Amino acid sequence: NAGVTQTPKFQVLKTGQSMTLQCAQDMNHNSMYWYRQDPGMGLRLIYYSASEGTTDKGEVPNGYNVSRLNKREFSLRLESAAPSQTSVYFCASTDGTGNTGELFFGEGSRLTVL
Amino acid sequence: EDQVTQSPEALRLQEGESSSLNCSYTVSGLRGLFWYRQDPGKGPEFLFTLYSAGEEKEKERLKATLTKKESFLHITAPKPEDSATYLCAVQGTDSWGKLQFGAGTQVVVTP
Numbered sequence: 757n758a759g760v761t762q763t764p765k766f767q768v769l770k771t772g773q774s775m776t777l778q779c780a781q782d783m784n785h786n787s788m789y790w791y792r793q794d795p796g797m798g799l800r801l802i803y804y805s806a807s808e809g810t811t812d813k814g815e816v817p818n819g820y821n822v823s824r825l826n827k828r829e830f831s832l833r834l835e836s837a838a839p840s841q842t843s844v845y846f847c848a849s850t851d852g853t854g855n856t857g858e859l860f861f862g863e864g865s866r867l868t869v870l
Numbered sequence: 871e872d873q874v875t876q877s878p879e880a881l882r883l884q885e886g887e888s889s890s891l892n893c894s895y896t897v898s899g900l901r902g903l904f905w906y907r908q909d910p911g912k913g914p915e916f917l918f919t920l921y922s923a924g925e926e927k928e929k930e931r932l933k934a935t936l937t938k939k940e941s942f943l944h945i946t947a948p949k950p951e952d953s954a955t956y957l958c959a960v961q962g963t964d965s966w967g968k969l970q971f972g973a974g975t976q977v978v979v980t981p
Contacts, residue, residue, distance in 0.1 A: 760913070796973055798874075798957070799969075801968055846914075857902045857961045857969055858919060860916070862913050863912055864912070
């Protein structure tokens with residue numbers, strides 16, 4: 757029962773470097789999401805994909821790009837990392853039918869930008 | 871814009887000492903209100919969905935209730951394993967697929 761798998765779990769970058777966070781789910785879910793979590797601010801939506809082939813901006817999309825590679829995989833790319841992007845990133849998925857809001861989350865990717 | 875405010879920010883309980891967490895929300899039309907549990911270093915785990923005022927859901931020592939402006943998560947006779955951060959989120963009728971999360975309440979239950 758893998759559920760939602762994120763890689764890497766930890767990453768340290770220097771300002772200006774780029775990297776991609778990978779996410780894969782094995783539950784045949786239609787919708788996938790990327791959130792960031794910062795102390796005192798809760799989870800904030802970066803991008804989401806309602807279904808394979810579609811992506812939309814969330815609350816804090818600036819500085820990020822996403823790719824819905826196929827139904828299973830949804831990646832998040834930082835083209836030029838900034839210290840403000842130091843955060844814990846969570847990928848989530850849901851079957852999307854009925855719009856239940858019951859999200860299944862990965863264990864997170866902890867990113868530090870120096 | 872959907873907004874969610876949780877209180878208190880942190881709560882320290884003795885084992886067996888019941889208490890309640892509050893989630894106040896503003897949303898143009900409520901599609902659903904959700905409670906999640908998050909353990910340190912882990913992703914949030916879904917607990918409950920509430921759809922309309924007056925609805926209640928229970929799971930072990932947890933009971934969630936909903937009014938038109940707020941939700942409560944009651945923890946009855948908590949045990950140390952109930953220690954976690956509890957997150958509340960809402961989904962508005964015009965926010966398909968997008969949840970607005972509160973900052974959470976960190977609960978510590980001591981033996």
